[in-house]
Amino acid sequence: MEAIRTENLVKKYKDKTAVKGLDLTVHQGELYALLGVNGAGKSTTIKMLSCLTQPTSGDAFVMGHSVVKEADQVKAIMNVSPQETAVAAKLSVRENLEFIARIYGCDKKQAREKTDQILEEFSMQEIEKSRAATLSGGWQRRLSIAMALITQPQVLFLDEPTLGLDVLARRELWSVIEKLKGKMTIILTTHYLEEAESLSDRIGIMAKGVLCAEGTAAELKAKAGCDDFEEAFIKLAEEVNSNIR
Amino acid sequence: MRMLTFASRNTKEILRDILTLIFGIAFPIVLLVLLSMINKSIPQGYGPDLFQIEKLTPGITVFGLSFLSLFSSMLIAKDRTTSFVLRLFTSPLKPSDFILGYTLPMIPMAIIQSVICYLAAMIFGLEFSANIFLAVAVNIPIALVFIALGLLFGTILSEKAVGGVCGALLTNLSAWFSNIWFDTAMVGGAFKKVADCLPFSHAVAAARAAAAGDYSAIMPDLWWVIGYAVVLLVAAIAVFSVKLKKH
Numbered sequence: 001m002e003a004i005r006t007e008n009l010v011k012k013y014k015d016k017t018a019v020k021g022l023d024l025t026v027h028q029g030e031l032y033a034l035l036g037v038n039g040a041g042k043s044t045t046i047k048m049l050s051c052l053t054q055p056t057s058g059d060a061f062v063m064g065h066s067v068v069k070e071a072d073q074v075k076a077i078m079n080v081s082p083q084e085t086a087v088a089a090k091l092s093v094r095e096n097l098e099f100i101a102r103i104y105g106c107d108k109k110q111a112r113e114k115t116d117q118i119l120e121e122f123s124m125q126e127i128e129k130s131r132a133a134t135l136s137g138g139w140q141r142r143l144s145i146a147m148a149l150i151t152q153p154q155v156l157f158l159d160e161p162t163l164g165l166d167v168l169a170r171r172e173l174w175s176v177i178e179k180l181k182g183k184m185t186i187i188l189t190t191h192y193l194e195e196a197e198s199l200s201d202r203i204g205i206m207a208k209g210v211l212c213a214e215g216t217a218a219e220l221k222a223k224a225g226c227d228d229f230e231e232a233f234i235k236l237a238e239e240v241n242s243n244i245r
Numbered sequence: 246m247r248m249l250t251f252a253s254r255n256t257k258e259i260l261r262d263i264l265t266l267i268f269g270i271a272f273p274i275v276l277l278v279l280l281s282m283i284n285k286s287i288p289q290g291y292g293p294d295l296f297q298i299e300k301l302t303p304g305i306t307v308f309g310l311s312f313l314s315l316f317s318s319m320l321i322a323k324d325r326t327t328s329f330v331l332r333l334f335t336s337p338l339k340p341s342d343f344i345l346g347y348t349l350p351m352i353p354m355a356i357i358q359s360v361i362c363y364l365a366a367m368i369f370g371l372e373f374s375a376n377i378f379l380a381v382a383v384n385i386p387i388a389l390v391f392i393a394l395g396l397l398f399g400t401i402l403s404e405k406a407v408g409g410v411c412g413a414l415l416t417n418l419s420a421w422f423s424n425i426w427f428d429t430a431m432v433g434g435a436f437k438k439v440a441d442c443l444p445f446s447h448a449v450a451a452a453r454a455a456a457a458g459d460y461s462a463i464m465p466d467l468w469w470v471i472g473y474a475v476v477l478l479v480a481a482i483a484v485f486s487v488k489l490k491k492h
Binding site (some may be wrong): 050053060063076079080082083084085086087088089090091095100101102103104105131147148152178 | 332336
């Protein structure tokens with residue numbers, strides 16, 4: 001079943017078209033990485049899919065709900081872990097988690113139970129009383145992802161989840177993301193190509209607002225005729241750039 | 246329910262900031278204590294009438310409320326400049342939840358702030374009367390003016406700019422045009438006309454009338470304040486909603 005389907009999705013900002021007629025399908029339970037250089041249109045695509053911005057034309061469906069006409073239903077079933085760490089600085093780890101659970105409709109008891117569960121899953125019991133602002137970058141990011149997961153979303157958007165983290169913290173988060181695979185549909189955007197290659201079921205490469213290639217990491221390497229994924233990415237993205245130029 | 250959860254989060258964020266305690270409670274009380282002490286050391290009849298504890302206290306409570314703009318605007322601007330707002334905007338929270346969630350926590354704070362000021366003033370000679378409760382109630386629409394200004398500035402300005410505008414400019418302007426520290430009639434001219442058009446001097450006059458039990462004098466000034474509160478709240482809601490859509 002399709003978790004996400006976009007139909008000729010377009011986003012224009014004044015005289016600039018950020019996304020040009022995107023047709024994309026992501027299957028339920030899939031981890032789909034959206035890659036592209038800066039300005040490729042991936043962030044705008046995520047913004048439209050997560051109801052942060054309205055498409056100029058076209059539509060997208062998240063678990064069958066239109067982001068244009070049924071934004072409330074879409075918001076209820078998805079969650080986002082934004083690019084930068086998105087935590088309430090002066091709240092404790094537990095308070096942050098309970099806060100998110102409750103704004104998604106849980107009562108006090110449910111919020112407490114869900115928080116207990118996620119604290120355990122993310123090994124955060126020892127820091128549950130610490131204020132978010134006092135945590136290291138890695139732990140803040142971990143909390144940020146836990147806040148997105150506590151609502152048990154059917155679709156999760158992970159926007160650059162490991163940006164700015166050291167190698168160890170990044171690897172720890174990779175293992176967290178690995179464990180989520182199959183439990184929900186995940187759309188991952190990243191600049192770290194090895195992250196996309198290692199974690200994703202399928203990868204879409206965007207350039208100049210269009211989806212220029214799509215497939216598994218192996219399929220994309222074969223398509224580009226390269227053994228190295230980074231080389232394949234550059235080749236596929238540049239093909240679009242030269243065609244549009 | 247969602248709105249109350251959001252309001253509770255905002256209350257915690259504000260109360261856990263040391264600036265809230267310093268500016269919201271300590272600073273107005275320090276001013277009250279200092280001015281009362283100065284006034285006591287001046288022979289009776291020679292000190293400024295405005296610094297008599299009966300007139301000073303309602304004025305100081307209004308001055309203290311001006312810091313609500315700083316607290317609310319700082320919180321909104323901080324939320325806006327971090328990714329936390331993206332998390333909130335992609336959640337099921339509605340624009341009305343945001344506005345009420347940012348506004349409601351400020352009202353009990355305003356009441357507590359005013360009550361503490363009146364209690365402190367009693368130590369310095371203010372006589373207890375039931376009118377104090379009325380004066381605290383009159384401070385609620387005044388608080389709404391400052392909260393709405395905070396919502397408005399927090400929505401349109403950056404975190405850095407908001408500190409200057411609400412922390413320095415607004416508190417000073419509201420103090421100059423309020424008749425708390427000096428009588429604007431003594432300056433006269435355009436200054437007095439501007440003071441009469443702004444809500445601050447009316448707020449102080451209504452609070453003083455309430456505290457003094459001069460009931461008939463409350464509403465003419467309080468209407469000004471209520472009018473400003475309504476207009477500013479509507480403007481804040483409109484600007485916030487536009488910003489939300491633009492995001």
